[in-house]
Amino acid sequence: MDHQGTAEERFRALHESTFADLLRFVERRVPPDEAEDIVSTVYLTAWRRHTELPEDARPWLFAVARRTMANQTRGWLRRRALDVRLTATEQHEVPDGSSGTAARLDLQRAWRSLSAADREVLALVAFDGLTSDQAATVLSIRRSTFTMRLARARQRLQAALEPVPPRTLQELS
Amino acid sequence: MNDLEELAVLDPARHNEPTDAQWNRSRAFVERTMASAPASRPRWLAAGAVTVAAAALGVAGAVVVPALFPGATQQAIASWTAVPTARTGDQVLDQAKTCGKSDVEGSSTQVRPSDVILAEQRGDATMIIMRKTNGHIVECLGVGDAGFASMGLTDGTPLPPPPAGKLTLETRSSYGDGDDMFSNIIGLADPGVTSIELRLNDGGTIQASVKDGWWGAWWPGPEGGEGTDEFTVTAHTATGKTTYLPSEMP
Numbered sequence: 337m338d339h340q341g342t343a344e345e346r347f348r349a350l351h352e353s354t355f356a357d358l359l360r361f362v363e364r365r366v367p368p369d370e371a372e373d374i375v376s377t378v379y380l381t382a383w384r385r386h387t388e389l390p391e392d393a394r395p396w397l398f399a400v401a402r403r404t405m406a407n408q409t410r411g412w413l414r415r416r417a418l419d420v421r422l423t424a425t426e427q428h429e430v431p432d433g434s435s436g437t438a439a440r441l442d443l444q445r446a447w448r449s450l451s452a453a454d455r456e457v458l459a460l461v462a463f464d465g466l467t468s469d470q471a472a473t474v475l476s477i478r479r480s481t482f483t484m485r486l487a488r489a490r491q492r493l494q495a496a497l498e499p500v501p502p503r504t505l506q507e508l509s
Numbered sequence: 510m511n512d513l514e515e516l517a518v519l520d521p522a523r524h525n526e527p528t529d530a531q532w533n534r535s536r537a538f539v540e541r542t543m544a545s546a547p548a549s550r551p552r553w554l555a556a557g558a559v560t561v562a563a564a565a566l567g568v569a570g571a572v573v574v575p576a577l578f579p580g581a582t583q584q585a586i587a588s589w590t591a592v593p594t595a596r597t598g599d600q601v602l603d604q605a606k607t608c609g610k611s612d613v614e615g616s617s618t619q620v621r622p623s624d625v626i627l628a629e630q631r632g633d634a635t636m637i638i639m640r641k642t643n644g645h646i647v648e649c650l651g652v653g654d655a656g657f658a659s660m661g662l663t664d665g666t667p668l669p670p671p672p673a674g675k676l677t678l679e680t681r682s683s684y685g686d687g688d689d690m691f692s693n694i695i696g697l698a699d700p701g702v703t704s705i706e707l708r709l710n711d712g713g714t715i716q717a718s719v720k721d722g723w724w725g726a727w728w729p730g731p732e733g734g735e736g737t738d739e740f741t742v743t744a745h746t747a748t749g750k751t752t753y754l755p756s757e758m759p
Contacts, residue, residue, distance in 0.1 A: 347539065347543060351535065355532070355535055356527050359525070359527050359535075360523075363525055364520065364521055372534065375535065376538045377672070377759060379535070379538065380759045381758065381759040383539070383542050383543060384677070385756065400757045403754065403757050440518055443516065444519060447519055458516060459516075462513040462514070462517055463516070463519075463520040476754075490512060490513070493512060493516075494512065
């Protein structure tokens, strides 16, 4: 097999092993009808950079996807984070009285109270299943910086889940 | 179950699997991409006295080029300007003829001003992107009408155009040695791109040239050939801008 054939076979194998994860990564962050175009752009970039691809290519692909989405998302530069969607059905979910549903709604409320930057850091681990090393690659930051951001985001998530004391009328003096 | 595991219930894509149609579309896109885009990028190669100190990135099958004449590099770097002056084909016809005569990608039998796609002047140095008689596109860089370095960019096969308002990167490299080292970057630009600037991590800003679907710049220093992202590229359009790290440019 010549070099070109080897490169093409390797790239096909990369596509087969990463497409589903990459599509999910993008679908979490942009409307579904835009996701496939983003993913195509990522593979176009990857092919043109295939000699530079690291052995663990998935975070590299996610990083390219993140930047591609960021460049197409108005307002990203203000937030400096790429926000993660919640599904539309969850926005309108009605409690059915079960403890599981109530806990989930609490979690949703806590999630929405966080900043976009906190949500992005948490999502890279909780949704995308990345290690801190991989997530740091996606964000182009040092691992220690990511670990610090993740710890702070988790603290703020926990704080948002703490029960809030009921509001009561204050006696006027 | 910890807090991160609990969060997974909010994942909007946790049950998503690509459909057969999505797999088919993506596989077909990958095949088209590999068929239409070269697996390697061109680069400068020295055939003379000048040493390649830092090779171009991600390249194979590079094109042999004549070396920049000794002394021309120093003159080019000494007179370099961050903002180029655009030149027409008529204005650089002598340099274009020199470029056309070189055997990089085949010699041109005749060179006309209309063969010049993009030309810029930075101090004493002229950079040209031009089409040869056989349709191949080359870049030439030099001082005056002699001492050109040259690099093949395409073999005449149309390259996939960038999306609206976006850029591609065809090649980046550095060339030379020590104080004579310079960097070079060339790519395609959608017609909606009105201007392009490079920002080096050390704070320097370089205005690139953009014309007729191509963009390019050169500057003193090694950044173009380094594997890390030592600069950013920003493409401006009438409605906004897009900033790239070189490693992430398609």
